Structure formats: structure tokens, C-alpha cells
Amino acid sequence: MANDAMDTPQKPAPDDSGSRPAGDWPEADWAWAPYEPDQQRPWTLERAGHLYRRAALGANWAQLQLALSAGCRLTLDKLLRPPPEALSFNHTYDQYEASAAGSDSADALRAWWLRRMIESPDPLRECLTLFWHNHFAVSNGEVKNGRAMLHYVQMLRRNALGDFRLLLGEMVQSPAVLLGLQAAANRRAQPNENLVRPLFESFALGPQVASDEDVHQAARAFTGLFVFQGRRREIPREHDEGVKDILGQTGNFGRADVVRILLEQDAASRWIVRRLYRWLISEIDDPPADLIEPLAKDFAEDYDILRLTERMLRSNLFFSDRAYRRRVKSPVEFACHIIKGLEATVPTSRLGDQLARLGQNLYHPPTVKGWAGGRHWIHSAALTGRANLAAALLGEEKAYADKLDPWHLAQKYLFADEKSAGQFLLKLFVQDDLDPSTRETLLQGQDANPADSPSERIRRLAGRIVSLPEFQLA
Amino acid sequence: MSRKSLCVIGLLSLCLGQPLWGQGSLPPANRWIPPDALICLEVSEPREILKLLADKELSEKIQQMPFYQKQAASKGFQEFLGMVRIVEATLGTDWRSALARLTGSGITIAVCPQDTVLLIVDAEDAGMLNQLHDFFLNIARTEAQKQNRSESLEPVQLDGIDTWSFDGKEAHAIISNRLILASRPEGLQAVLDRRNGTVTSCLERLEAYRQARRAAGADRAAMVYINLNVLKQVPALAGALDQSKNNPLAALLFSGITESLRASQWLALKLRIREHTLLLNALADGRTVDPAGPAAFSLPEETGQGALPICPVPRFIGGFSFYRDLHRFYAAKDDLFPERTSALIFFENMMGIFFSGRDLTDEVLGEIQPEIRLVVAEQQYDPAIGTPQVCYPAFAAVLRLREPEQFAEVMEEAWQKALGLINFTRGQQALPGLIIDRPEHHQTKFTVAYFSTTGIEDPSRLPERFNLRPALAMVGEFLILSSTEQLARDLIEALDAERQRPVRPMAQVHSLVEIDGGQLASILKANYQTFVRKNMVDEGKTQEQAEAAIDVLITLVGLIDRLRLEVGSRRGLARADLEVRLNLP
Numbered sequence A: 001m002a003n004d005a006m007d008t009p010q011k012p013a014p015d016d017s018g019s020r021p022a023g024d025w026p027e028a029d030w031a032w033a034p035y036e037p038d039q040q041r042p043w044t045l046e047r048a049g050h051l052y053r054r055a056a057l058g059a060n061w062a063q064l065q066l067a068l069s070a071g072c073r074l075t076l077d078k079l080l081r082p083p084p085e086a087l088s089f090n091h092t093y094d095q096y097e098a099s100a101a102g103s104d105s106a107d108a109l110r111a112w113w114l115r116r117m118i119e120s121p122d123p124l125r126e127c128l129t130l131f132w133h134n135h136f137a138v139s140n141g142e143v144k145n146g147r148a149m150l151h152y153v154q155m156l157r158r159n160a161l162g163d164f165r166l167l168l169g170e171m172v173q174s175p176a177v178l179l180g181l182q183a184a185a186n187r188r189a190q191p192n193e194n195l196v197r198p199l200f201e202s203f204a205l206g207p208q209v210a211s212d213e214d215v216h217q218a219a220r221a222f223t224g225l226f227v228f229q230g231r232r233r234e235i236p237r238e239h240d241e242g243v244k245d246i247l248g249q250t251g252n253f254g255r256a257d258v259v260r261i262l263l264e265q266d267a268a269s270r271w272i273v274r275r276l277y278r279w280l281i282s283e284i285d286d287p288p289a290d291l292i293e294p295l296a297k298d299f300a301e302d303y304d305i306l307r308l309t310e311r312m313l314r315s316n317l318f319f320s321d322r323a324y325r326r327r328v329k330s331p332v333e334f335a336c337h338i339i340k341g342l343e344a345t346v347p348t349s350r351l352g353d354q355l356a357r358l359g360q361n362l363y364h365p366p367t368v369k370g371w372a373g374g375r376h377w378i379h380s381a382a383l384t385g386r387a388n389l390a391a392a393l394l395g396e397e398k399a400y401a402d403k404l405d406p407w408h409l410a411q412k413y414l415f416a417d418e419k420s421a422g423q424f425l426l427k428l429f430v431q432d433d434l435d436p437s438t439r440e441t442l443l444q445g446q447d448a449n450p451a452d453s454p455s456e457r458i459r460r461l462a463g464r465i466v467s468l469p470e471f472q473l474a
Numbered sequence B: 001m002s003r004k005s006l007c008v009i010g011l012l013s014l015c016l017g018q019p020l021w022g023q024g025s026l027p028p029a030n031r032w033i034p035p036d037a038l039i040c041l042e043v044s045e046p047r048e049i050l051k052l053l054a055d056k057e058l059s060e061k062i063q064q065m066p067f068y069q070k071q072a073a074s075k076g077f078q079e080f081l082g083m084v085r086i087v088e089a090t091l092g093t094d095w096r097s098a099l100a101r102l103t104g105s106g107i108t109i110a111v112c113p114q115d116t117v118l119l120i121v122d123a124e125d126a127g128m129l130n131q132l133h134d135f136f137l138n139i140a141r142t143e144a145q146k147q148n149r150s151e152s153l154e155p156v157q158l159d160g161i162d163t164w165s166f167d168g169k170e171a172h173a174i175i176s177n178r179l180i181l182a183s184r185p186e187g188l189q190a191v192l193d194r195r196n197g198t199v200t201s202c203l204e205r206l207e208a209y210r211q212a213r214r215a216a217g218a219d220r221a222a223m224v225y226i227n228l229n230v231l232k233q234v235p236a237l238a239g240a241l242d243q244s245k246n247n248p249l250a251a252l253l254f255s256g257i258t259e260s261l262r263a264s265q266w267l268a269l270k271l272r273i274r275e276h277t278l279l280l281n282a283l284a285d286g287r288t289v290d291p292a293g294p295a296a297f298s299l300p301e302e303t304g305q306g307a308l309p310i311c312p313v314p315r316f317i318g319g320f321s322f323y324r325d326l327h328r329f330y331a332a333k334d335d336l337f338p339e340r341t342s343a344l345i346f347f348e349n350m351m352g353i354f355f356s357g358r359d360l361t362d363e364v365l366g367e368i369q370p371e372i373r374l375v376v377a378e379q380q381y382d383p384a385i386g387t388p389q390v391c392y393p394a395f396a397a398v399l400r401l402r403e404p405e406q407f408a409e410v411m412e413e414a415w416q417k418a419l420g421l422i423n424f425t426r427g428q429q430a431l432p433g434l435i436i437d438r439p440e441h442h443q444t445k446f447t448v449a450y451f452s453t454t455g456i457e458d459p460s461r462l463p464e465r466f467n468l469r470p471a472l473a474m475v476g477e478f479l480i481l482s483s484t485e486q487l488a489r490d491l492i493e494a495l496d497a498e499r500q501r502p503v504r505p506m507a508q509v510h511s512l513v514e515i516d517g518g519q520l521a522s523i524l525k526a527n528y529q530t531f532v533r534k535n536m537v538d539e540g541k542t543q544e545q546a547e548a549a550i551d552v553l554i555t556l557v558g559l560i561d562r563l564r565l566e567v568g569s570r571r572g573l574a575r576a577d578l579e580v581r582l583n584l585p
Helices: A002-007 A028-032 A045-056 A061-070 A072-080 A085-099 A107-119 A123-135 A146-159 A164-171 A175-180 A193-204 A212-221 A255-264 A266-280 A289-302 A305-313 A331-341 A348-357 A374-378 A380-396 A406-412 A418-430 A436-445 A454-466 B003-014 B046-053 B056-064 B066-072 B075-091 B095-103 B126-146 B185-196 B207-216 B235-245 B248-253 B257-263 B294-298 B326-331 B338-354 B360-367 B404-428 B485-500 B517-526 B528-539 B543-558
Strands: A225-228 A231-234 A244-246 A249-251 B039-043 B107-112 B116-122 B156-158 B161-164 B171-175 B178-182 B222-227 B266-274 B277-287 B316-323 B368-377 B394-401 B434-437 B447-451 B471-475 B478-482 B509-516 B560-570 B573-582
Touching (some): A045 A061, A072 A305, A085 B528, A107 A146, A123 A146, A123 A266, A123 A305, A146 A164, A164 A255, A331 A348, A331 A380, A348 B528, A418 A436, B046 B266, B095 B126, B207 B277, B257 B573, B338 B404, B360 B368, B368 B485, B394 B485, B404 B434, B404 B447, B404 B471, B404 B478, B471 B485, B517 B543, B543 B560
Antiparallel strands (some): A244 A249, B107 B116, B277 B573, B394 B478, B434 B447, B447 B471, B471 B478, B509 B560
């Protein structure tokens, strides 16, 4: 099977939406219509790799080959509707994590989440959990409570592909969120805007939709909510029972009303669609309103995150040049793509530390707006850091040395000699979608240091491939 | 190197042997070892060691253990067992007998410069040695043919001796009943040069080696000679020996040891076996610490002085007993660890708060006698409260005070201040604090602090704080600082008994360590899932792999009944005596 795939003639690159010149936005009807492979836009290894990068934190060779043979629709079905064993997997990992949540630190939880990302049979859920962690960004640096952080991430995971209304409703009363935003005390005498302001401006509506007065009135609706010893408490005497005016509605509102009012705003669905667009499709440019509008309207009907995600992932736009390599991988994605590609399980405690040094410390987003992402991930120091991490993963560091073995993996898939093993790695990591001169240089460099063993040379080649600019793009 | 070649060399390595000192035909193996060997292990009584470690009943016991059965099911292990069976069939005897006959006259392993390792095996049965070699030679030839390798694996003559190399890297030869295996061909050549007399320098004639052998004495099953002159130049070891200069704890714990090693040319380790007990004595030629020097705080001043025996308590995991004059130690801090002195200012300021402005050196540490004991024990949890998710051992320090009547209250005040500070800090973090109580046990009133147990949700998974119930007690001249109330009570009883029958210090012993393997295995088992899960994320193992690793650890620890290490001096020379009593059938 592997060799057949390698013999497949070169497919056209995905930037072939044909009649749609670069720079022009496609019509919404075409953009969100399901992608149907045809002769002009066939289902290729590049597109399968693109899908797995965005929706599964990477793929191994067998998954890519299976995707090619099963076709786009079935591959997406599999990602969107995970196998039954995903339930027991998540249950087991919930237990692992629960035992790691006893201290103030979230380092052990971070290690388990990374391992879950690498091993999960439901990788889309982990992608979306990471998306929501970035969206409802709360740091254990403020919370200082491992158990509260565990419950917060479990809440994100449980609702990651569910109903956004439930997610938002649970989020505004999560002890971790309240502690993380310094909103653990909401007294009638002094309404606390620390939660409500980001709720309006970052979590639900986006900036400049609500006025300061709306925020102040909504903060009154949250009074009576406290966190004591890591647990949420309602104190009725501290709740402001007065009438509030919030976004044009008047009444004796509580926090559930605030969530309802927020979700009744057109801006809410548009904001979430735009955020998810940046995550799943492209972070390069801001899509026009008429492109977003159909999805936003549909999403506003029942706030079904799975349906919104499915529509984006199945769309023509997702498989067009508007999306292909239009995102920079975060450090977590970068590491997961290497590790999953090489079919290994690594010491994730150590990996978590190294990713933190690269700027992405899970459970510790830097601000309430999450990680800045995009080009911020790839300044010159970060690129050096990525190359160092790749070198460590691929054998220079003792902790990882026996875990990732590209030469052994190539042999497993019957790429027996060094040349074919090199081509295998190019297809695995960048789907061979490289400038020919870059490819030539890489494969020629393979012969350097002939005194080394094939395993060492292939390790170095893998390190060079994952340090390519193309590999830094999702 | 192929897997089978490795297997061949591995099995050959098992068949070690030592020169036939008494048989006349070959000189002692150490005459063939270059004098620049860094480490040389000589097993003079292999049968004694085999009798202990390859004992049939022990093997059967190990085979019944779950970890062995898991491992035995693996493909690699089955291949290994298959190879052992083939070897047994070829030699016409079981592996134990074969090993004894192949190695019975001694084993010598030398680590030399340039990554050269020499192995010299003297077999009792030269015929069996040659038979085994032929067997592996045939396997290596078959392997080479399968892999289309060009080498013929025919012997090469060196100095009139047939030599072979199975993988192109190692080199070996058989001379009479002696197998010589070198990790590099140059190593084998060095041995042959000494055999034929072209080079006369050898380990046997090295003065330091001869001194080490004399110090070790004749009554031994094995001996290790270590050339410290050379090894001390290895940056890692040199760094370790210098660590005390910037690490006060290292300076405190390893005083007397590092000074002696720094002054030594050689270190000799001597192994003896008595029934189920391994006795390992370490001797070095460096003098112990200068009585007038800064490190003399660990030097018992009088002949009869030394560390006290460790307090016996129920569920004892381990104990440490030190002779360390803390007053003298801290007074010499500028000389002992000059690089860290400034960092101790904060520590001194904090101590000033706890001890109400008293001078730490003279008025606090000066009140403590040099006999310091530490005890570690497994905890028993109150079923009415529950068991923590992670079970920590209890630990306690027993200090001997010079003026207990005056200083006991000073300690009590400092202790309660510390608890207050902890409570305040925890309160800032919205965490529950400690409640102080004054119970009585064996007519001793003591202080204990505990966490409230109200509102516990799951008694089977208590938070880790329930491992702590800190206590302070005074029993006569002894002060107990314990992490748990239970251990404090046990120590009150132990020290009460000690008052009835006073214990004598161990003369000239400055450090004593004891470990109970069974109890250590027990606490490892109590935290089995915690270790497995930690191993999974720290080592990147699967659950099955992590379980296997912990099973091996628990099994190995369980094989140790009791371990005891004494460090001190004898006739002005540093010494360490390790006694390991094995838990064998």
C-alpha cells in the first residue's frame, strides 16, 4: 500500500480554485458548499494532510493513506464522529488527570493533556478544546488550583463540540474562570466587572459592541456569586435584585439572563464564527461580512458547535488556497504533528516544559485574550527554539532518544532504503508539497556524513524537514 | 551490531572467569591488565556469588512473581529463554552448572582509557569453554551469511594466538582455559603484549593497586580497585566532589567523605558473602578530615564518640544517624561553602524571627548536640478519616539538646510561630489551616497540629495535606520534630525505652543509614498507581510498560531485607561498610 501511494503521480496543488483569482473573496454559496473532489480539485495527499493538520493535530502515515483511499467525506465522518472507544479513552484519561490535580500546580495536568492530544482517538475534540482554552483564556498562574483548572478544561472538552449556550453558561460560573479573572467575589455594594468585561468583549460579543454602562449593569447581575476554597457559592443577600438595563433589555436580571441576552445579539454568533474561522480556516486575512453571515445565521439558530465545525471543515473554502497553509502552527501543534507523525509516545512532562519555553504553556495562556498566535509564534528566536525542540525530539536529547525513530518507521512502511525513506518523510510531514529545489537540497544533504548510520542520517533529515518554513504552517 | 551478535557477546559475557592463580599454567589475570586501568573488578569466588544469586529456590521465587510472568510472555524474553535452552542442550548440562564451570576460576573486568573494557574469564572446564565458543562462532557465521556480510569469521593469528571478532568491533581469544574479551582490538593487543612479555608494566605491579589489595585483605569473594587519581579528573566526579562548596546540605551530609576522597589515590571495595548477607567494605587511602579544619564538625572528638543507633519504630522504612556539630558547622560556613554564604542571610533573618532575635549560631545551633537522628516510616491512616490519594511516608528528626530545660520552650515558641506563618500563608490562598492541640502520650505532653476533617467528600482520595500532622515533643534531653502525630508517639515510646536502657554511640562512625526493603516495597505498593502514572508522563511509557518498570522496582527493593551503611574512620583512614541482608527463600 505504501509503495503504491508513493508511485501516485504528482497531484495539482490545492491552490487551484480555478476561476477564483487570489485576492478576491469567493461567493459565500460556493465557499460553504461541501467540497466534492473532481478532476480540477482532486482529493490528494496534500488535502488529506491539510485536514489532519487542522482537525486532528497531525496524522501518521497509515491515517494519511487510509484518508486517501476512503475519500474526503468518509475521512471527515470519522473525524467528526469518533469511534466508540473514544468514550472509554476519555474516561481513562479523566481518571489519570484527576489523580494529577491534587496540587496548586497544573504541570502534571499539562503533561496529561499533551499525552491525550497525541493519543486520543477523538483528536478533533482536543483541537477544539485547545481552541476554547485559547478563547476562554484562564491561567493557573492566577487560579493556583489544579483541581479547579482540571474541571475548567474538562468543561471545555465536554462542550467543545456541543451547544455554545451551555458552554458559555457553564463558563461564567466556573470557579477557575472566576478565580482566574479575579472575579471570585461579586458583592452588591461593589459589582465586579473583571468577568463581565471579558465576557462581553472577548468571550461572547467581541470588542466595541457593548457600552461601559452595559458592562456595569451586567456586573450587577453577577452579584452574589463567590468562590470559596475553590468552590462556587451563591449568596442571595449579596445579589443585586434591582432592575438592570443590558443591551436594550430591562429587568431584574441574573447571570443566566445576561448569557441569554448576549446570545440574542447578532454579534455573538458572528464573533464566534470569526474566531473559529481564524482557527480552522485562515488567520491571514479578515473575511468579509457577507462570507461570514450565512454561517453566523445558521449558528445563531441553536449554537451547535459541531454543525458549525462540520460546515467549515467540509467546505470548498476549507480545501481551497484561502485556507491551505494559511495558519502558523502553535508550538503545541508543531510538536504534536511531529510526534503523531512518527507514531510515538514521549515524556510529556518534559515536552510541556519545552513548549512553555517556546511560548505556549498550556493551562497558562498569557492574557485573557489567549495566545496572540500567527506571526507571533515564529519570530527568529522562536524558530531557533523550534529547531532545537525538533533536534531534541529526534534524538539529541536522551529523554526522547529511543522514542521517535523515523528510520525504523520508514522500514515499517516498507521504505527500505535511505532514498525512499527520505521521500517517505517528505510525504509524511509536508506531503511532498515543496519547491523542487528545496526538495533536491534536502535529499542531497541526506548523503552528508557517510560515516553515520542510516538511522542517524534519517533522523537528521527528519529534523531538517520539520524545520522547513512549510512545516511551520498548518 | 545485530541482535544475535549482541546476544552472543552477552552470553559470552555471562561466562566470566578468573586466572588460575593456583594452577600454574597461566599468571594472574591482573598481570595482563594495563596499569592505567581506571576500575578493575576481580571476582575470586564466583561460585559463592552464583550460589547466592543463581540459587534454584530464588529463581523459582522470582519466576512466580507477577512482573517476571509479564516479562516472560514477551517475545524477546522467549527468544532469550530459547537460546538458553539451546546452550544447555549443546553443553549437556543446565545453565547453573554450566555457568559455574565456565566461570568458577575467576572473573576480571577492567575499564581502561579510550572506552576499552577488558573481560578475562578463567573457566574450570576448558573443554566446555571451547565448546561454547564454537557454538557461538557457528551462530555468528550463519548470521553473517544471512546478512551477506563479507567477513569469514575465521581466526586471525596475533602473537601465535587465534583471535576472533564477531562484529568487527570486539576482539577475543582463548588461551588455555582463559577467555579474553576486549571491547576494542587494541585492548586485546594490550593483553597479548603483556602475555608475551613485550610490555612489562601491568596492574599487578602498580603500587597503588598493591596497597588497595593489601587493605582489602584476602577474605573476600570479589574486590574492586578504583584509580581515584584518574577518575577525579572526570568533570562529573570532580564537580560532585566540589559540590559542597556551593551546597550547604551537601557540605553537611557528605563531610568527611568528600574530603577523604579528594585526598585519596585509590578506593578499594571488598565484597564478602555470609549466608544471605552481602558485606561491602570501602576503603580509601586519603586521611580523614583535619581535626583543626573547618570540616571537623563531623569528626567525633573523643574515641568513644559517634553517631547514635537509629531509633526503632513500627513500619520503619529508613533511618539516618549523623554525628554533626551544627554549631561548629555553621560557624565555619564562610570556609565550607563560601559561594553560598550571602544566600544564607535570608535564612538567618527568618530564623531570627522564629527564635525571637537569638543568634542562630551560638544561641540556637549551639544548643544542639552533635547526635542527630532522622527516621522515616510508613503511615497508618485513621479509617475514620480516610486515606490520602498519595501516601507519603512520615519523617522525623530527633535532636539532642544541651540544656533541654531552657531550650525546650524556645523551640516550642519557634514551632508555633512557624505554624502560625503557615496558617496565615494558606489562609491568603483560601486553603485550610492547621489546628494546634496538646495531647499526652507516655506521660509526655506534646504539640500536634492537624487539618480539620469536616467536609471530606471522598475518604478514599483525601487531599495530600492529610499526610501531615506535624508534631513537636520533648523526651528527656531529646527533641522530636515529626511530620505526623503517629510517628511522634512511636518515637516518644522508643526514646522512653532508650532512657531505660541507654544506647552507646558507635565509636568513630559519623554517618549511619539503615533501610528496610520490605517496608520500602510496601510504601511503593501503596502508591503504585501514582508511580505508574508519573512514569507514563515522565518517561513516555505505556501503562503496561510503566507497570512493568514499577513491578521490577518493587521486586528488587523487596529482595533487600535490610541495608545498613556505616561511614567513619579507622586508624585515621576513611571507611564505609555496607551490609545488605537479602530477603531470599
